[in-house]
Amino acid sequence: MRKWGAWATSAVFIYIVYLILTLWTGELGLWSLGELITGAVIALLGAIPLGNIVWKRGDVRLLQPHRWILFLFYLIGPFFFSMARANIDVAYRVITGRIKPGIVRFQPHLKTDFGRTLLANSITLTPGTLTVDVDDGTGEFYVHWIYVKNPEPRPEEVCGPFPTWARRIAE
Amino acid sequence: MKVFLYLLLAIGAIFNGLGAFALIRFPDVYTRIHGATKCTTFGSIFSILAVVIYGFVKGGGEGGTLAIHALLALFFLLITNPTGSHALARGAHRAGVRPVGAVVDRLEEKE
Known part of the structure; x- marks a missing residue:
């Protein structure tokens, strides 16, 4: 039963993305009949390999709508601000060549797959930090830092408010 | 409006240029990944935002499609x-x- 639920959810998500992609293409209101059928077929075919993997470790709580609103707020607010600041910092390092790289380790205490993925992607998208590895068992992050200020950093020193937000959104 | 779009495109172009410059400046693969993919992402975000705003301002089916595809x-x-x-x-x-x-x-110490 759970398996079928996972497959159906994946199919619905793929269908929604396809419908957004083909907005304003047809005579039936916003879509044409051909697009609707093609989208349904693609959604079913795509859900067969994906459905089981995406929701594997009980990440069903991602379907709660308040998490989506939090995520959008995070993307526009704190994340974009950190990224802009770090971009200017790295631009300065590109021009002057003043770097002190190293791979540091820290423990952000995240348990779910989605929380870890969100934090790792945020870190990698922010200039100056790059997630090289995440330990699956302990959840420790190995991050390549372009200017190491402290070889034994706390999570906040490397990536600012991201761990708090990842916990708020995904756990 | 036009000036604002040009400004966004200019910021995008500058950061993309810096990303390319970083490929020459930095010594190894990790720092080059910092330079290339980061500056490129930031540059691309501003270029794409320019396209999105242009599409929404233009309006109608054509502009809307452009904006949504860019998003x-x-x-x-x-x-x-x-x-x-x-x-x-x-x-x-x-x-x-x-x-x-x-x-x-730390990763080498672990392995």
Whole structure:
């Protein structure tokens, strides 16, 4: 039963993305009949390999709508601000060549797959930090830092408010 | 309006240029990933935002399609860019490429 639920959810998500992609293409209101059928077929075919993997470790709580609103707020607010600041910092390092790289380790205490993925992607998208590895068992992050200020950093020193937000959104 | 769009495109172009410059300046694969993919992402975000705003201002089916396709491209860029960077970095470290001039390498100590 759970398996079928996972497959159906994946199919619905793929269908929604396809419908957004083909907005304003047809005579039936916003879509044409051909697009609707093609989208349904693609959604079913795509859900067969994906459905089981995406929701594997009980990440069903991602379907709660308040998490989506939090995520959008995070993307526009704190994340974009950190990224802009770090971009200017790295631009300065590109021009002057003043770097002190190293791979540091820290423990952000995240348990779910989605929380870890969100934090790792945020870190990698922010200039100056790059997630090289995440330990699956302990959840420790190995991050390549372009200017190491402290070889034994706390999570906040490397990536600012991201761990708090990842916990708020995904756990 | 036009001036604002040109400003966004200019910021995008400057950061893309810096990303290319970083490829020459930085010493090894990890720092080059910092330069190339980061500056490119920031540059691309501003270029795509210019297209999105242009599409919405133009309005109608054509402009709306343009804006929404650009937004989707931005969304998937934000997902795939960090995933790809991470795969490159992890692959390089596993293949035995060590970070040049590193003060500390906890991952090597672990392995």
